[in-house]
Amino acid sequence: MSGAGYPTFKINYIRMKKLTILLMTLLTACTSTETKKGTSVYAGTLNETTVTSVIEELKALHPNANQVLLEKGIRHAASLWREEDGSPSDFTEFVKANYISDPVRRKEIFIKISHYIESLYGHFNDITIDLKKYLDEAVGEIDETDRMFGNYSANSHLSDDLYSNKIAFAIALNFPYYPLAEKEKLGPGWSREEWAMARLGDLFVSRVPAELNQALNTALGNSDMYIAEYNICMGKLRNEEGNQLFPDDMVLLSHWNLRDELKANYSNKENGLEKQEMIAKVMERIIKQEIPEVVINNPDYDWYPISNKVIQNGNAVNAAPEPDTRYEMIVKTFRAMKNIDPYYPEMNTAMMRKFSWEMEISQEEIAKLFDSFLRSPQLKEVGRIISQRLGRDLKPFDIWYDGFKTRSTIPEELLTSKTQALYPDPAAFKAGMPDMLVKLGWNRPRAKYLADKIVVDPARGSGHAWGALRKGSYSHLRTRISSKGMDYKGYNIAVHEFGHNVEQTITLYDVDNYMMAGVPNTAVTEAIAYIFQNRDLALLGIKDETPEKEKMEILDVAWQMMEIMGVGLVEMRSWDWLYENPEATPAMYKETVIRNAVEIWNEYFAPVIEVSDSPLLAIYSHMVNSPLYLPNYSYGHVIHFQIEEFLKDKNLAAELDRILKQGRMTPQQWMMGAVGQKISTQALINALDRVL
Numbered sequence: 001m002s003g004a005g006y007p008t009f010k011i012n013y014i015r016m017k018k019l020t021i022l023l024m025t026l027l028t029a030c031t032s033t034e035t036k037k038g039t040s041v042y043a044g045t046l047n048e049t050t051v052t053s054v055i056e057e058l059k060a061l062h063p064n065a066n067q068v069l070l071e072k073g074i075r076h077a078a079s080l081w082r083e084e085d086g087s088p089s090d091f092t093e094f095v096k097a098n099y100i101s102d103p104v105r106r107k108e109i110f111i112k113i114s115h116y117i118e119s120l121y122g123h124f125n126d127i128t129i130d131l132k133k134y135l136d137e138a139v140g141e142i143d144e145t146d147r148m149f150g151n152y153s154a155n156s157h158l159s160d161d162l163y164s165n166k167i168a169f170a171i172a173l174n175f176p177y178y179p180l181a182e183k184e185k186l187g188p189g190w191s192r193e194e195w196a197m198a199r200l201g202d203l204f205v206s207r208v209p210a211e212l213n214q215a216l217n218t219a220l221g222n223s224d225m226y227i228a229e230y231n232i233c234m235g236k237l238r239n240e241e242g243n244q245l246f247p248d249d250m251v252l253l254s255h256w257n258l259r260d261e262l263k264a265n266y267s268n269k270e271n272g273l274e275k276q277e278m279i280a281k282v283m284e285r286i287i288k289q290e291i292p293e294v295v296i297n298n299p300d301y302d303w304y305p306i307s308n309k310v311i312q313n314g315n316a317v318n319a320a321p322e323p324d325t326r327y328e329m330i331v332k333t334f335r336a337m338k339n340i341d342p343y344y345p346e347m348n349t350a351m352m353r354k355f356s357w358e359m360e361i362s363q364e365e366i367a368k369l370f371d372s373f374l375r376s377p378q379l380k381e382v383g384r385i386i387s388q389r390l391g392r393d394l395k396p397f398d399i400w401y402d403g404f405k406t407r408s409t410i411p412e413e414l415l416t417s418k419t420q421a422l423y424p425d426p427a428a429f430k431a432g433m434p435d436m437l438v439k440l441g442w443n444r445p446r447a448k449y450l451a452d453k454i455v456v457d458p459a460r461g462s463g464h465a466w467g468a469l470r471k472g473s474y475s476h477l478r479t480r481i482s483s484k485g486m487d488y489k490g491y492n493i494a495v496h497e498f499g500h501n502v503e504q505t506i507t508l509y510d511v512d513n514y515m516m517a518g519v520p521n522t523a524v525t526e527a528i529a530y531i532f533q534n535r536d537l538a539l540l541g542i543k544d545e546t547p548e549k550e551k552m553e554i555l556d557v558a559w560q561m562m563e564i565m566g567v568g569l570v571e572m573r574s575w576d577w578l579y580e581n582p583e584a585t586p587a588m589y590k591e592t593v594i595r596n597a598v599e600i601w602n603e604y605f606a607p608v609i610e611v612s613d614s615p616l617l618a619i620y621s622h623m624v625n626s627p628l629y630l631p632n633y634s635y636g637h638v639i640h641f642q643i644e645e646f647l648k649d650k651n652l653a654a655e656l657d658r659i660l661k662q663g664r665m666t667p668q669q670w671m672m673g674a675v676g677q678k679i680s681t682q683a684l685i686n687a688l689d690r691v692l
Contacts, residue, residue, distance in 0.1 A: 045081060045082055045083050046078045046081050046088055046091060047088075050078075050088040050091070050092075051074065051075060051078045053092075054074055054078070054091065054092050054095050055070070055071050055074050055075075057092070057096070058070055058074065058095060058096065058099055059071075061096070062099070062101035064101070065101035066103075069176070070099070070101075072176045073099070073172070073173045073174055073175070073176045074095060074099075074173065075176075076172050076173070076176035076177060076201075076205075077091075077095065077169050077172040077173040077176075078091065080163070080168065080169065080172055080204065080205075080206075080207060081169070082207070085163070085166075085169070094166065094169060095173060098166075098169070098170045098173055098174070099173060099174065100174050106174060107193070109174070110175065110193075110196070110197055110200065113171060113175075113200065114196070114200070114513060114514045114515050115514070117200075117203070117514065117515070118469075118470045118471070118514045119470065120155075120158065121469040121470060122468065122469045122470020122471075122472075122473055123470065124154060124155040124158070124469075125468065125469035125470070125473065126470075126473055127154045127155075128153075128154065128155075129466060129476060131149045131150055131152060131154070132150045134146040134149075134150065135147070135150035135221075135224070135225060135228070135460070136457075136459065136460055136461075136464075136466075136478060137457045137458055137459065137460060137478065138458040138459060138460045138480070139458070142225075147221075147225065150221060150225075151217065151218050151221035151222070153213065153214050153217040156210040156211075156213050156214040156217065157210045159207065159208060159210065159213070160209070160210050162204075163207060168204045169204075171200065171201075171203065171204055172201075172204045172205075175197050175198075175200045175201040176201050177198070177201035177202050177203075177204070177205050178198050178201060179346075180356055180357075180360055180666065183198065183360075183666050183669075184666055184668065184669070187665065187666060187669050188669060192512055192513065192516070193513070195516060195663075195665060196512075196513040196515040196516045197515070199515040199516055199664060200515045205344075206343045206344045206347075207343055208340050208343045209343075212336070212339050212340050212343075213340075215336045215339065216333070216336040216337060216340065218336075219329075219332045219333045219335075219336040220333060220625070222329065222332075223329040223330075223332075223333060223624050223625040224625045226325065226326075226329055226624065226625070227253075227254075227461075227621045227624055227625040228253075228460055228461045228625075229297050230253065230254045230296060230297065230621070231251045231252065231253055231254070231296070231297040232251070232252050232253075232254060232258065232282060232295070232296070232297075233250075233251055233295070233297075233298065233299040234246035234247070234250040234251065234252055234261070235247055235248035235249060235250055235251075235299070236295070236299055236301060236302050236303055237278060237282070237302075237303055237304075237305060238302050238303065238304045238311075239274065239278065239304070239306065240304060240306050240307060242304075245271060245274060245275050245278060246261075246275070251299075253461060253462050253621075254282075254283075254286055254619075254621060255283065255286075255619045255620055255621045256462050256621065257462060257489070258279050258282060258283060258619075259279075259400055259619075260489050261275075261279060262275075262276050262279045262280070262397055262400055263400050263401075263402040264402075264412050264489070266390075266401065266402050266403050267410075267411060267412070273392075276395075276397055277395075277397075278305055278306070279397070280395070280396065280397040280616065281305040281306055282305045283397075283616060283619045284615060284616070285305060285308065286326070286619065287593075287594060287597070287615050287616070287618045287619055288590075288594065288615070289321055289322050289323070289324050289325075289326060289327070289590060290308060290321050291321060291322050292308065292310050292319035292320065292321060292322070293319070293320055293321060293322040293323070294310065294317070294319050294320075295310065295319070296322065300312060301317065301319070324586040324587050324590055325586075326590075326624055327586040327587070327589045327590040327593065328586040329624050329625075330586075330589065330623060330624055330627065331578070331584065331585070331586050331589055333627050334350070334575070334578050334582075334627070335582075337350040337627070338350070338579075338582060349579060350575070350627070350628065351363055351572070351575055351576070351579070351628065354628040355631075358521060358522075359521045359522075359523065359631070359632065359635065359667070360520060360521060360666050360667055361521075361635070361667060363572060366568075366572075366631050366635065367569065367572065369634075369635075369638070369681060370565040370568060370569055370631075370634060371569075372681065373561065373562070373565060373681045373684075373685070374562060374565055374566065374569075374604040375604070376685055376688070378558070378685065378688040378689065378692060379558065379559075379562055379608050380607065380608050381692050382555055382558055382559055382562075382608075382688070382692075383608040383609060383610075385555065386398060386401050386403070386559070389403055390403070393610065394608075394609045394610060394611065395609075395611065396601075396605075396609060396611055396614035396616050397616060398609065399559075399562070399563040399566075399605065399609070399616065399617075400563065401559060404552040404553070404555050404556035404559070405552070405556060410537075410542070412488050412489075415488035415491075415540070416487045416488045418488075418540055419485070419486045419487060419488050419490070419491040419540070420484055420485030420486060420487065421485070422486075422540075423481065423485060423486035423491065423494075424481075424485040424486070425481055425485070426456040426457060426458050426479060426481060427456070428486075429456050429477075429479065429481075429486065429494060430451075430454075430455065430456040433447075433450075433451040433454065433456075433498065434447040434448050434451045435447075436495075436498070436539050437450060437451060437502070437653075439538065439539055440532075440535065440539075440652055440653055441651050441652045441653030441654065442653040446653075450502055450505050450506070453468070453474060453475060453505045453509070454474060454475045454476075454477055454498075454501045454502075454505065455474045455475070455476055455477070456476075456477045456478075456479060457476055457477070457478045457479075458478070458479070458480070458481060459478035459479050459480045460478075460480075461478075461480065462480055462490075462493055463477075463478050463479040463480055463490065463493040463494060463497055464478050464497060465477055465478070465497040465498075465500035465501050465504065465529075466478070467500070467501065467504030467505075467508070468504065468505075468508060469508070470508075471508060471509060475501040475504045475505055476501075477494065477497050477498060477500075477501050478497070479493060479494040479497065480493075491536065491540075492533065492536050495532050495533050495535075495536040495539065496529045496530070496532060496533040497529070498532055499528050499529035499530070499531060499532030499533060500525055500528070500529045502528075502532070502656075503519065503525050503528040503529070503660060504525075506656070506657065506660040506661065507519055507660050507661075507663060507664075510657070510660070510661050511660075511661055511662075511663035511664075512661075512663070513663070516663030516664050516665075517663060517664065518663065518664045519660070519663075519664060519670070520664055520665060520666060520667040520670045521632065521635075521667055522629070522632040522636070523631075523632040523633070523635035523636040523638075523639055523667070524636065524639055524667065524670065525636075526632060526633060526636030526640070527636045527637075527639040527640035527643055528656070528660070530636065530637070530640040531640065531643065531644065531647075531652070531656070534644070548691075550691070551691040554684070554687045554688060554690075554691050555688075555691065557637060557640075557641050557684060558684060558688055560637065561634060561637045561638070561641075561681075561684070562604075562605075562608070564630070564633045564634050564637065565634040566600055566601070566604055566605060566617050567617050567620050567630050567633075568630040568631040568633070568634050569600050569604075570593065570596050570597045570600050570617045570618055570623075571620075571622075571623050571627075571628060571630050571631075572628075572631065573596045573600070574589070574592055574593045574596050574623075575627070575628060577589075577592050577596070593618050593623070594615050594618060596618075597614075597615045597616070597617040597618035598613050598614070598615055600617060601613070601614045601615070601616075601617055605617075635679070638679055638680070638681055638684070639667075639671065639679060641683060641684050641687075642671070642675055642677060642679070642680075642683055643659070643674060643675060645675075645683060645687075646674070646675040646676075659673075659674040662674065667679060
């Protein structure tokens, strides 16, 4: 996870998901019949008379075939047919030659196609990992050659090829896609085979030119590198008296490490509050693009964040601010996505594709879920409890209060000494993975089976997980380890990423059909990673003997969910504005994001924190390098809480094996199979009422 409510996280696990979505975009899927803002000019070129004629002819040729499925397949294939694919008579002949009416033969073909798709996805994934090695791993300096290869999409022509050779049409004809509404209605009655065939049907719904996919890949790659190199040299920060508060060698990535250092200082009674206030000011300078450009990833200058003064060799320097680069990255990605919009007749905005397709829940439903929880009166009481525990009024950065966790009462230096001794390098963490899985409940052979399919690499950023997409390949856990060994922050991240890797392995190797491999969406895999991360101290052999343990956990989840839901709303509202103002400049978008952050703060957070006008909700780096990913975290928190409630008094390993083997159903149906309930915040609200 890239940094929602839990203490420390990776730079982007989502790279694996991005690749999956990119591959799916190349083959692409829509899972809703919603339409918004305009009609695509790329509708099928075959008229209704032609399509109806083909349907009637095929029904006569195959009277015993499933007539509903036959018509659905023909209409779906017709919607993708273009002039360059052939004449109407060519389409008719293609359908007659390629329609499979025999269910037994259809199943045989489906099994073959599943194998071919796994080979394509898996090998392109392996190639992408290799090409991005120097960008993602700490294996030397990055040069322009690394950037060119790392941003190159080897599979960018795959979609064009599969339409040209008619593979796409054969699949669309015999395995048509089902919109989300149909999956929700029909899915409970489907067999596993029918589910897998429906997932195959998701693959071909739009036709995006290769150059547009490559342009999007380049924009995302540039944003990734911008964020991966956005370090703050904390030892060069000074308060207004000129004092240094942080160690010389402390370098923190924005925003993840900045936030995590802020959290770590709740246990620092000496100067923790001053450090937190300085970090919060650094965040504000980044958000407003007031940060001097020369201090980013550069130890040559002393920086006074409060006054924004810059000193070099004892002399004041006239340092220009960063020129809205943060927002320029987002705008460029938006435009690359918007150029793709017309090629999705029914999902013609990035917002709709993100929610109704990728997350399989509408943006409106997500916003309603967030709004209802953020208005919960119980949150004010949680805020009062935090204020009492801190012995002071709340400040805006207290949205990251970490004091309900056991780890917050243990000096981080003690935890770091333990993790550095255990994990001096990536190889040591790799060697320790089987033991960690045994502690979580897997038997030794099963633990070895899972751990053997994961490799550990040194991360250039704060860490991420990148899953394999074919059997025989490895999932990659990237983690940042200094020459002194893995500090506690890095360990906490690594345990989270390890959770992703275990999920990736189980849902690839143990799900009964490749087309069902994975989980419903990224929110679900984040929930699984949270389950691992919550047990990081237990994996170190530290028992949680906190009084009122259950109460503390519930308060912690509620507070963190409040924070990350607010962040998600900021990004959703800001992207809505971009679609209303597509010609916006980076400066205009900057002002919009800041305005939205302040407005959402004042609406939901000011009544709880009792401070107005804070822009801190806009600090998340995901907004730059992982557009529209943030709502997954809140959704994941909701799912995580429900699963944790279900896991109480059960064998964690056995239940996770069972739950994850469901594969990629829709989120609501997956959740029903997992815990017997649909996704809802009500369980957490009820728990808050109980403990308050």
